[in-house]
Amino acid sequence: MNLESVLRQEISNAVNSVFGQEAPALQVQATNQEFEGSHTLVCFPLTRLSKKGPEETATMIGDYLVANTTAVSKFNVVKGFLNLTISESTWIELFSSMYANKNFGTLPSNGKEIMVEYSSPNTNKPLHLGHLRNNFLGWSVSEIYKDCGYNVHKVQIINDRGIHICKSMAAWKLFGNGETPESSGLKGDKLVGKYYVEFDKRYKAEIAELVEKGSTKELAEKEAPIMKAAVDMLQKWEHHDTGTVDLWRTMNGWVYSGFEATYKQMGVDFEKLYYESETYLLGKEEVMKGLEQGVFFQKEDGSIWVDLTDDGLDQKLLLRADGTSVYMTQDIGTAILRFRDFPNISRQVYTVGNEQEYHFKVLFLILAKLGYEWAKECYHLSYGMVDLPSGKMKSREGTVVDADDLMDEMIAEAEKQTRELGKIDELGDGEAKELFEMIGLGALKYFLLKVDPKKRMLFDPEESIQLQGHTGPFIQYAHARIKAILRKGNELGTTVQIDDFKNVTTIEPVEQELLYMLSNYESKLEEAAREYSPSIIANFAYELAKSYNQFYQMIPIFNEADPSRLKFRIAFSSVVATTLEKSMRLLGIRVPERM
RNA sequence: GGUCCCGUAGUUCAAUGGAUAGAAUAGAAGUUUCCUAAACUUUAGAUGCAGGUUCGAUUCCUGCCGGGACCA
Numbered sequence A: 001m002n003l004e005s006v007l008r009q010e011i012s013n014a015v016n017s018v019f020g021q022e023a024p025a026l027q028v029q030a031t032n033q034e035f036e037g038s039h040t041l042v043c044f045p046l047t048r049l050s051k052k053g054p055e056e057t058a059t060m061i062g063d064y065l066v067a068n069t070t071a072v073s074k075f076n077v078v079k080g081f082l083n084l085t086i087s088e089s090t091w092i093e094l095f096s097s098m099y100a101n102k103n104f105g106t107l108p109s110n111g112k113e114i115m116v117e118y119s120s121p122n123t124n125k126p127l128h129l130g131h132l133r134n135n136f137l138g139w140s141v142s143e144i145y146k147d148c149g150y151n152v153h154k155v156q157i158i159n160d161r162g163i164h165i166c167k168s169m170a171a172w173k174l175f176g177n178g179e180t181p182e183s184s185g186l187k188g189d190k191l192v193g194k195y196y197v198e199f200d201k202r203y204k205a206e207i208a209e210l211v212e213k214g215s216t217k218e219l220a221e222k223e224a225p226i227m228k229a230a231v232d233m234l235q236k237w238e239h240h241d242t243g244t245v246d247l248w249r250t251m252n253g254w255v256y257s258g259f260e261a262t263y264k265q266m267g268v269d270f271e272k273l274y275y276e277s278e279t280y281l282l283g284k285e286e287v288m289k290g291l292e293q294g295v296f297f298q299k300e301d302g303s304i305w306v307d308l309t310d311d312g313l314d315q316k317l318l319l320r321a322d323g324t325s326v327y328m329t330q331d332i333g334t335a336i337l338r339f340r341d342f343p344n345i346s347r348q349v350y351t352v353g354n355e356q357e358y359h360f361k362v363l364f365l366i367l368a369k370l371g372y373e374w375a376k377e378c379y380h381l382s383y384g385m386v387d388l389p390s391g392k393m394k395s396r397e398g399t400v401v402d403a404d405d406l407m408d409e410m411i412a413e414a415e416k417q418t419r420e421l422g423k424i425d426e427l428g429d430g431e432a433k434e435l436f437e438m439i440g441l442g443a444l445k446y447f448l449l450k451v452d453p454k455k456r457m458l459f460d461p462e463e464s465i466q467l468q469g470h471t472g473p474f475i476q477y478a479h480a481r482i483k484a485i486l487r488k489g490n491e492l493g494t495t496v497q498i499d500d501f502k503n504v505t506t507i508e509p510v511e512q513e514l515l516y517m518l519s520n521y522e523s524k525l526e527e528a529a530r531e532y533s534p535s536i537i538a539n540f541a542y543e544l545a546k547s548y549n550q551f552y553q554m555i556p557i558f559n560e561a562d563p564s565r566l567k568f569r570i571a572f573s574s575v576v577a578t579t580l581e582k583s584m585r586l587l588g589i590r591v592p593e594r595m
Numbered sequence B: 001g002g003u004c005c006c007g008u009a010g011u012u013c014a015a016u017g018g019a020u021a022g023a024a025u026a027g028a029a030g031u032u033u034c035c036u037a038a039a040c041u042u043u044a045g046a047u048g049c050a051g052g053u054u055c056g057a058u059u060c061c062u063g064c065c066g067g068g069a070c071c072a
Helices: A003-019 A044-050 A054-068 A088-100 A129-147 A163-175 A188-212 A217-223 A225-238 A242-266 A276-292 A327-341 A354-369 A373-377 A403-420 A429-449 A472-491 A498-503 A509-531 A534-554 A563-586
Strands: A028-030 A039-042 A072-078 A081-086 A113-117 A151-158 A272-275 A304-307 A315-319 A345-353 A378-383
Touching: A003 A028, A003 A039, A003 A044, A003 A054, A003 A509, A044 A054, A054 A072, A054 A081, A081 A088, A088 A498, A088 A509, A088 A563, A113 A129, A129 A151, A129 A242, A129 A345, A129 A378, A129 A403, A129 A429, A129 A509, A129 A534, A129 A563, A151 A276, A163 A188, A163 A225, A163 A242, A188 A217, A188 A225, A188 A242, A217 A225, A225 A242, A242 A403, A272 A276, A272 A327, A276 A304, A276 A315, A276 A327, A304 A354, A315 A327, A315 A354, A327 A345, A327 A354, A345 A354, A345 A373, A354 A373, A354 A378, A373 A378, A403 A429, A429 A472, A429 A534, A472 A534, A472 A563, A498 A563, A509 A534, A509 A563, A534 A563
Parallel strands: A113 A151, A113 A345, A151 A272, A345 A378
Antiparallel strands: A028 A039, A039 A081, A072 A081, A304 A315
């Protein structure tokens, strides 16, 4: 039972009988703290129907609701706002149904399938802070859709071919002395990343040297030996040269095992991985087909383009004159392949930074022009960049924040603060370690997910390790305290039956506030899915935890003389705990039993 | 040159066109006989500028200023 939708229906009926007209879209919102009531109907828009002032309109509806419904027991009118007080029996009934419903907070299957792509790294560099926002966001949106009843396929596309990986390969071959992850003790992705940096360093030095000898800068950029080596490798790779392909495979293998460890720590997973080396040829085919069909056109130099000037965009290159593909070519191939692999998906979501908005606009247009019906069901889940206090992250300037390092730092900080509070006296080493991870990663995930994805956000390492205030650990802590209450309830042998609630006749305002929030959880879930925004869940969980803390402070549960009230409070504490667990799970944050 | 995004307390974030714009931090002042003080209570502090749309604008529209991204 959803209280708000029941209310909407009742109000709709009321408007119908009082004013004799069909009610328009109703504005129902939470009642402002300072007024009595929990739900408020905004009556200004209804004055057109009633042909009366806002106050009178509100009063008429209020009178009708009190007289003709069981849910509304009282009302008051402030200006055009009709504040409704829900009867206590309705609250109890609502709560009983939530308590009895084992699937509260999970919507039944709707038979729809969607695909969510996220992460999608290059194989020449380790994952960094931006990838963390991407992964947490994509993973969380997937889980939100699952709880909304969708069958979700999590995938990524790995950019495993091209000049960038050849740069790492060239540097490794020339200067690596056969170094491996085993011999160096470095994670595979870190090792390959090291040679990517090495390439850049050598390349710059070689250019400088050539310029010194009188070459122009442009020529030097082409003639630098290490660049020639990389380009040579790319050509050999495209012609399936065995040695080059073997090296490529080996080095990518190192990267994948490194990534795997990072994903494991992040707590994200994928159903299927796509590799550009396996999709770019399909992309080329599709471009050639499009050329035949006249969707694309060829320039004199042989390059292939699409003209999007009618759509308010410009011309876009799809295949270079030398026949090599660009990102767009590969993405065309990948999209088509995915709809072949999963014919039942009704939507494809791309979790990619907002600097690629133009790219995806173009991609979806091209797919539509190629005649693919599903193109309009493709969605770019775009998110803002993560800024550092020092400015933008730049790998060349060494101002990237490495994903592994950051996670380790967060865990170490959680350990430090937990030890300072002296909270781990009873825990074994294994349990303590697990707790530090839950807290450290919880803080990090919450920090990155609480912000509206569309918005650019600031990551201040100094402030982000804070575990007080509007943070993940705040919610984890509130949850742990509820668990302590439930444990004590158990020790006292308190058993709760639904029938016990029937004897409860009054509800405190704090309790009502919590019930109101709980009753809204499922609509928040739907909203989060609709908006592709885990931040809605994150903020919900925070508000719930905060309200519970206030309740916790105000009302000493075990001093309650009335046993049915005690049971009621224990029961609704347990629903708050499971709802917190549920919403935090959607963010990928685990909640400890104690902390 | 063109397209798009963003400007809210000192700082980091909220606010389906609705009530006196919410939190958190940092600042000031309090609360530990009672289930875990990573908590709670009190206090001070903000919509870039100028117009427009209307009962009502942080939100929608126009212009400007400031920050960012993308396309050739």
